[in-house]
Amino acid sequence: MEVLVVEDDDILGKAIRRGLEDAGHRCTLAATGAKGLDVVVAQKCDAVVLDLMLPDQSGIDVLRTIRSQGIRTPVIILTALGSVEERVDGLNAGADDYLIKPFSFPELLARLSAVARRAHNLTAQSLCVGPLSLDLATRRVTRDGQEIDLTPTEFSLLEFLMRNAGQVLTRKMLSEHLWDSNWEGVTNVIEVHITRLRGKIDRDFGEPLLQTVRGRGYVLKGV
Known part of the structure; x- marks a missing residue:
């Protein structure tokens, strides 16, 4: 699976990439919303892990831009912002799942597999x-x-x-x-x-x- 991680925390981003690669996946890191958008548009991803608190723009704005361009790649929001209102805002903006920091890496892997499986499980029916x-x-x-x-x-x-x-x-x-x-x-x-x-x-x-x-x-x- 090809995963884009949009996360400005360098230590956390590299830890997620290492974990994904250890699990047999490929991972691209982006530290800003603009870079993340460039990657989503330029290359095919199976899933996106998106932080909400980015240095140049909010993750919600990034997500809305992705969806406004007709890109249906599954997106999991990964953030410390965990109120009900914030979760609802993320889902309403087009997120497929929402995981709150601190998080269990096996849970992130399971959720990535689930959203990717739902997106690609196509049958001629x-x-x-x-x-x-x-x-x-x-x-x-x-x-x-x-x-x-x-x-x-x-x-x-x-x-x-x-x-x-x-x-x-x-x-x-x-x-x-x-x-x-x-x-x-x-x-x-x-x-x-x-x-x-x-x-x-x-x-x-x-x-x-x-x-x-x-x-x-x-x-x-x-x-």
């Missing part, structure tokens, strides 16, 4: 639920023929909901699908992703497909 269609080969999602742009995490979440259409999925089930069975992260992260997904597949259309079942979880239903 299509799913349809009512007016909603998902093509797993092209990663194209449409509703009523209108294309919908999703992040890798949103795509994986929608795929799971569509494969289990009509079935109520709990937050735990969704968490285990997105972050593997041993994931024990913050449960409200699921609500953030659900809200973002609902805004994309339902907000500009008629009948809502993604519904909340109070006290139980979420269900996707065709019209």
